[in-house]
Each structure stands twice: as structure tokens, then as C-alpha cells.
Amino acid sequence: MNAMRHVLAVAGSDSSGGAGIVRDIETLAAFGVKASVAITAVTVQTHDHVQQVDAVAPDRVAQQMRAALSANPIAAIKIGMLATSATIAAVVTVLADYPGIPVVLDPVLVSTSGRALLTPDAMDDLRELFRSCTLITPNLPELSVLAAPAGTTSSDSMADQARSLLTAGAKAVLVKGGHGDGAESIDILFQADHAGQSFASPRLAATMRGTGCTLASAIAARLALGDTLSMAVAEGKAFVHRMLRET
């Protein structure tokens, strides 16, 4: 069994199955990768309403991560909903002991239905986590919140906002264009000392919940399988496009 690649998903549960850990496990399975999990929060959700969020105790999140990392040869870590600043701090502590494992962070801030999935006071802690990450995958609204001091939003260009996350310590930032407009959905990968690299796919009318979870998990799966970052992003984006086409 250990010949298979393992990815650790650090994420919240979503009772509707539309997002969160269910999406992560489905995506990892589609790439032939085994999933280990550390649940950060239990959420009660339908497809259009988040009814309840219960954060798991931060120590328990860290214990789940350490148990998964000792049980399996984890080749990549995907992080989604973190719920609170104390949980972020716990995750940072664990990651510090595993500097060689690539980490993909989907910076989940709010649900599509508008419920906060990370407490607003946790933005600075989230920026601290960037230093431990190989890749961060914000959408456009998340990028403008993350690029600005707490309580404000940035009016810088998208590229300047992305580069400010690199300055904050991220090794790479993939800005997702799904919330933009135009005939193509264009994601742009920013890395220090590189020109931005674009990944385009035709924009589809279909919408699907959990696309952020799916993309970040797909990229983590491909990194675990040995892809370079830009190969992993291309494969991940193609996978999300196929899923949207089949919706």
C-alpha cells in the first residue's frame, strides 16, 4: 500500500458533500493518490446555506496531522478551511517539523453563501502560514483581502497584490480567474523572479461548489506524483475544467 503516494488533506467537513474534505478525498482518489485527513471543523451545510460551524480543538488538529504524517509517507499536504487563528498556529507548528513536504494552501475565507469560514481576526495569522507554503491559491476576492492590512481591501493591481503575497513569504501564488469575466477563465501563477505564467481554459456557464478545494487537491496530488509546480497547476486546472464540463 505504501507504494502509493499519500496526500494529507487538512480541511473542514461539509455535510452536503459540495466542498471541503469530501471534495478533497474524491479528487485525490481520481488521481490515484491515497488521502490522509486532519479535520479542522465540522460544518452543517446544504448547498446554499451554512447552518453551523464547529471548529475542532487546535491541538486535536495538530495531533491528527502528526498521526497522519507518522502513519503514512506523506508526499504533499493540502490545506483548506482553518476556522480560527489558534488552528492556524497549530498547523504552522506541525509544518515547521516537515519542511521538505510541499504544501498547497487554498485560503478559504467565506462560503459562496456568505458565511465566514475563517474568523476575521485571523488574517495576519494566515499571512504567517504563507511562509510554510509551496503554493497559495486565492481567488480574486480572497487575493484583495489577503493583500491588504486587516479590515481594508487593496486597490493595487492583481499582479501587485499577488507579488505582495510572495513578499509575505509564499513561494508561489496561483490567482484563480473564475470570479473574473471574459471568454476564458485565466489563472496566473506568480513566482519570485519569474514572469507570471497564464493557464487558460474556456469559461463555462456551469458553476459547481468546491472548485477551490478540488483545484488545490488536484495540484497537491500532482505534486505528490512528482510534477513540477507548473505541470501540477496545468493538470489541476484541466481536471477542474473537465469536472465543470460534466456538471
Ligand code: PLP
Ligand atoms: N465548507 C467547507 C468545509 C469548505 O472547505 C469550503 C471551501 O473550501 C466551503 C464550505 C465553501 O465552498 P463553496 O464556496 O463552494 O460553498
